[in-house]
Amino acid sequence: MPTSSNRRYTYHLVNVFVESTAATFGGNPLCVFEHAHGMSDVEMQSLAAQFNLSETTFVLPAAPGSGAPPTVRIFTPAFEMPFAGHPTVGTAFVVNALGLPGCIGDALTLRMKAGDIPVTRENGGWTFAANSHTSRESGIARADIAAMLGVSEADLGDAARYVDTGSEQLVIPVTSVAALARVQADGALLARHVRTKSGRFLAYVVARVAANRFQVRFFFPKDGNMMTEDPGTGSACSCLGGYLLDAGEATPSQFTVTQGEFINRLNVLQLSLTADKRIRVGGQVLALGEGVITLP
16 A cells, blocks of 8 residues: 555556557557656666566656756666657657646657657647668678578668667668568577667668558567567657668658558558658557556
8 A cells, every 4th residue: 555655656558650549459559657756767667677568758847937848768678768769759649638848739849868859749640850860881791681581682672771860770671561571580690790889689671662651560689589579660760761861762752651560560650751851750649548656
């Protein structure tokens, strides 16, 4: 039972990048703690492990009247991240709905370790403006890329590249949805060949299915070299935007990016490249529920 010395923290569960707000069990789940002042780093990390979602966010609202944006910290069950896409979109939805200081209206900013991220409400959803991207060659032989994905070299498209908009990803084009369906990520081989700036081994595999449409899959390690598939990855989607800019994609342009089909958890992301070559990613958010955690 709670005592007078206990600390109580309210959290919200939302699904991000849902196909529509009628899609109760689509999108990528997120837990958002609305007022995390007083929590230690260890408690944040432990709560993220307790909820065991791909990410949990902890909001530290600015003082009323300060004009500063809320600080948002993002934790996976194992470590803290400087930036992630679906936590940005989902957290913006929650803090706006709560009317936290600096979060009222159709535009707000979230302060993350990767920097201040502008987020706007558009077309019934929320969209973030990614940091300017950097990129580099992967340095991985095509034969090794094919082996670590379990496909043939003929299934691979243009050269894979590391792209960074706040969280570096390895973007790997394949030639078709059929090739995308054949992908079976080999964690041991990914660990041998792939190293992002953070030291992680990840693979964002993309198939262009129409001029303005992509289907994608994202693989990351969860237990050692055991790979798991993420249903919806906004930071990687912004890296796709950087990849397209590097490839000379015309601007302005708009794309629909779908993810999660192969794990029965459809996510729909909207990617846009502006005339001044900025990258923007957004989607719809569904509020699922809320609760209270009591800490000693």
